Structures are given as C-alpha cells and as structure tokens.
Amino acid sequence: MTTIRLPAASGAIEPYTLTGKPLPPPKAGTAPRFPRVAYAAAHVVVDPLADNDPFLDTAFDWERTLAFRHHLWDLGFGVAEAMDTAQRGMGLSWPDALELSKRAIAEAKTRPGAVIACGAGTDQLEPGPSVTIDDVIAAYEAQVEAIEAAGGKIILMASRALARAARGPDDYARVYGRILSGVRQPVVLHWLGEMFDPALAGYWGSTDHMAAMETALAIIGAHADKVDGIKISLLSAEKEIAMRRRLPAGVKMYTGDDFNYAELIAGDAEGHSHALLGIFDAIAPVASAALERLGAGDEEAFHNLLGPTVPLSRHIFKAPTRFYKTGVVFLAFLNGHQDHFLMAGGQQGARSLIHFAELFRLADAARCLADPDRAAARMASLLKLGGIDQ
Template sequence: MATIVLPVIGGTAPYTPTGVPLPRTATAPAFNRVAYAAAHVVVDPFADNDPSLDVAFDWERTLAFRHHLWDLGFGVAEAMDTAQRGMGLSWENALELSKRAIAEARTRPGAVIACGAGTDQLEPSPDVTIDDVIAAYETQVEAIEAAGGRIILMASRALARAARSPDDYLRVYGRILEGVREPVVLHWLGEMFDPALAGYWGTDDHYAAMDTVLELIRRHAAKVDGIKISLLSADKEIALRRRLPDGVKMYTGDDFNYAELIAGDAEGHSHALLGIFDAIAPVASQALAHLASGETETFRALLDPTVPLSRHIFKAPTRFYKTGVVFLAWLNGHQDHFLMAGGQQSARSIQHFAELFRLADQARCLADPDRAIERMRRLLAVAGIV
C-alpha cells in the first residue's frame, strides 16, 4: 500500500492506509429497517457560469449516484439539505432534480424515493404571512406529487420567521397534511444544521417542542409515515421515539449517534434518513444486512467505525457537512472533480480533509485506496503541500 504525506498541526506526517475495502454484494440486500440515504448532487465542471450564483448539473453522474444507492438497498431522499437545498440548490433546481430522479426510479422495480418539499421559493421577511407559507408549501407538494413523488415535508425558514406561537405551526402543517395524497415523512431539522430554524415549533426548548410535534402527529396520524429528527442528541430522539403513536416511524437524522439508534433497545428502534449514508453507503448497507439477519454484533463492528468519520464530517459548523460528503464521493470515483454548487468545496480546511481521509480509511470507506491517495495528492498540491 502506498504512503501519503498528510498535513498535521505544525507540519506533515506520512500516512499509510490500513483499511481493507469491503467487497460489493451481487444483489441489493434486504433490511429490517427503512433506510433512506439523502443524496448529493454532482455539478457540471465545464459550465461557464458564476458558481456563486448559478448551478449547472452533471445529470448523468448525479443520477448514476442514485443507482449506486439503490443497488445497495437504500431508498433515496431526494432534494434534501444533502443536495445543498437552501445552500446552492434553488426550488426550481430541486424540482428538476426530483422529476429526473423520480423518472429514473421508475426504471427500477422496487426503487424507493421520496422528495423534499419546503418553502424555499419564499424569502423569509417580516412581510411574510402564515398564509404565504401555506401557499408555498402547497406549491411544492403539488408539483412533486404531480411528478409521482412521495413527500418529505421539510422545515421552513419562512415559517420559523413568521410564526408567533406553536399554534401557527399546527395550523400550517395541519393544512398541508390534510391535502397530501400519501403519508409523509416530517423533517425536524435542528438549528445546528440551519441557524435560521432556531426556535422551530414555537420554542427554543426541544422537549417542549416535542409536545407540539406529538399533537400534530396525533391529529393527523393517518397522513404521517414518520418523523425524521436531526438534533444530534440520542436522548432527545429516544424520548420522542417512545412517545410516538403506534405505526408512526422514527427516522434517525442523527449523524452523531445513528449506530446505537438504529440498533435500538428493548423499547424500540429508529429507522434512518441520513446524509452520512451517502458517504458510507457500502459499509452501511452490509451492516444493515447483518442487522436484518440478527447479527447485531457484526452490525456494530461494521458501523461503529464510521461514527468518528461522520462526527468529523458533521462537526460545527454542521451545515458545511455537504463538503465532506462530496469530497468522499470524489475520492471514491463517483465524480471526476471536487467542485460544488456555490463554491462550497472551499468550506472546510485542508486539515479537515486530511483527517477525513484518515478516518474514511479506518472506517473501510475508501473504495480504492490507491485512487484515493492519487486524488488526495492533487488536493494537497493545490494547497502547496507536496
């Protein structure tokens, strides 16, 4: 195995990868958890545009990555924050992405896909009303359903700005849930992922907010498949999970504690809708297959080493985790460049990428270590590290 010189605090040090890539399975495995991977987008490196203002996609590579996830047994959570929704991906682009991915899913029997519907065409401002928020949600839901998609109901920056009480949240979400064709996945995205969502559900107290969420779910249980909670707190997720009505799933969005939450305890377990599954899909797929076979120890042996990698990718400022996800996709050959919408490839330091490389190796998440080394060297050369 080749050795690479990586930056460390105060200088550089040689590093020799030790992880052995997992062999690919011939067929998609069966899981006993519902597992969605929130997928990133691949931009077109040849587009002549302003990367801070415009987005051009490499549709072939973007959709090929969805097939990669389906091949491994995952459902695709489309046009979510992992795809830079609200950080480079506009609603118009998100709809085009969703339509293309839904059409692609139809080419594969059994392929699962759900798409994010929010209000990001509505700029938050003091003039935005609750009725404006409802109308924005309805526009997106109707467009996705018209394309044949199921809904992940995303948190709304405009609602967080306009709401004056928990009742405003109940009014907005109640109206949308009454109108959807199929049960949705609610998405409670914490302020660590998006500071504009602080105080969501009408309070800064997450436990008090749970009371509002549960009231909403109880009123509309037939229209709620489950809720994804992204608060990076296992205790909070478990507390809400234990209070959910029968038949309503908890989807972990906790990229710090997902292994233990998916494994569960005597009182229940979480399903998953995770951005980190984009980056660790082959390892997570095999881990989930072992869990379905009752091999919990093997599940943890495979998945636990990915947790330090995930915690590094999702470290504060957490909203820049997409940079690490796309970086790993580049190292693993899913795209030929490390460029992102909005120039977000520059959102992390070279030290961050070096540590990500080490942790990915230790978690067996480098599909081809030699290729990963060659690409890492290219990035280091740009940073002046030879």
C-alpha cells in the same frame, strides 16, 4: 501499502500509511434486505466545465447525479431527494430541486422496487417581516402539488419562512394541519435542528427542544394517518429516543442523528429508529453491509462494521454542521463517483486542508475508501493545491 504525506493539526506534514481494507463489492443481481427502512439523502454533482458563475447559479451534471442514485438503490437504500444534503438552500434553488426530483423520480420508475421520497418546503419564499402564515401555506402547497404531480412521495421539510413568521405553536399547528390534510399519501416530517440551519432556531414555536417536541407530537397525533414518520436531526440520542417512545402506533422515527445513528438504528428493548441520513451518502457500501448483518441477526457484526464510521461522521458533521455537504462530496470524489471536487455555490472551499486530511484518515479506518490507491492519488491532488507535494 500506500503511504501519503498529510498535514496534521499541529501544522506538521507527516507520512500516513493506509491500513483500511475495502469491503468486497456486493454480489451482482442480489438485492440487500434490511430490517429497517433506510433512506440515504443524496448529494448533487455539478458540471465543472459549464461557463457559469458557480456562486450565483448552478449547472448540474445530470448523468453523474442520477448515476449516484442508482448506486444507492443498488445497495438497498431509498433515496431522499432534494434535501439539505443536495445543498437545498445552499446552492440548490426550488426550481433546481424540482427538476432534480422529476429526473430522479423518472429514474426510480425504471427500477422495480426503487424507493424515493422528495423534499417539499417553502424555499421559493424569502423569509421576511411581510411574509404571513397564509404565504407559508401557499408555498408549501405549491411544492407538494408539484412533487405529487411528478409521482413523488413527500418529505415535508422544515421552513425558514415559517420559523420567521410564526408567533407560537398554534401557527405551526395551523400550517401543518392544512398541509397534512391535503397530501395524497403519508409523508415524512423533517425536524431539522438549528445546528444544521441557524435560521430554524425555535422551530415548532420554542427554543426548548423538549417543549417544541410537545407541539410536534400533538400535530402528529392529530394527523397520524397522514404521517409515515418523522426524521429529527438534533444530534441528541436522548431526545430522539424520548420522542420515539411517544409516537403513535404506526408512525416511524427516522434518525437524522449523524453522531449516534448506529446505536439508534440498533435500538433497545423498547424500540428502534429507522434511518434517513446524509452520512449514508458517504458510507453507503459499509452501511449496506452492516444493515444486512443486522437483518441476519448478527448485531455484533452490525456494530463492528458501522461503529468505525461514527467518528468519520462526527468529523464530517462537526460545527459548523451546515458545511457537512463538503465532506460528503469529497468522499464521492475520493471514491470515483465524480472526477472532480467542485460543488454548487463554491462549497468545496467550506472546510480546511487539515479537515480533509483527518477525513481521509478516518475514512480509511472505517473501510470507506473503495480503492485506496485512487483515493490517495486524489487526496494528493488536493494537497498539491495547498503546496504539499508528495
């Protein structure tokens, strides 16, 4: 067994012996079958050797970025592309997001059955006092048109510009009504809570989530034929279940709750949630195995596999929640999906060594380290930068 010296919350340096047993790799050529629709929101890999200013512009390693999408497809997941996990609005601009979406859509077309949906928002439009509702509509329409022209399905992302410009629920009804009336195929709506993005506080026209839910439900009810489902990211199982039970027939609830996803996906006597989760990027092999067991009717095995990942996810998504991308990319580094721990906008510096050390322990306990020796060596390389030798 491998032992590594890790910093503790007290500041002490303590030995830690890895105990987790990696899952066996999936059988080649077998496509996992899930009882839920499951999207993983995927991260991007930057080019560490590009001569650029990483705080101002981003150079991508397209080969590694797209290889990670194939990793997710191999495990049975759909790819939710160019979402906040890909640092949308935190290092990934709209032109970059469109290029990423086009490349990923093209890759999906090389694989029979590969599922992909891409985020369309208004992030080319800087929020401000002069921005009008018509400006928001035009920005949404431009992104939707570009992604649909590339052959992509739409995830309609929440808009910072709309949150700033709207004067109440009627403005949301007007914007969403216009966009939904024009899309080519049903879309996934995305209600991203202010804990993920403070600029989205008061979305749907109210700071009261239950009042905001009424507006969202009214919009969905008026355009149910154009809505595949809604992903809500409020980190509240109670609010998600309350909304899930009121959705029109045929409209899916996609959990975006990275704190409570296991119980929400399992569901209850009145229904269940599907999934569109950033944490599935980081825990894809374990989540895939758990969903297969759920599909086989073995709910106990589902919880035994997925349950231990929840403390890991809650740690990665701890406040300030918007920095969760750092933990996701760190796990990709530990697991060999990229050879470095650099991120767009320098976001690798958004968490502390103490945070990374606890993430390492939790990932080990959740069987989310594919090769413990490699993971320990890579963890040691980060610790050395902080003055901790092994």
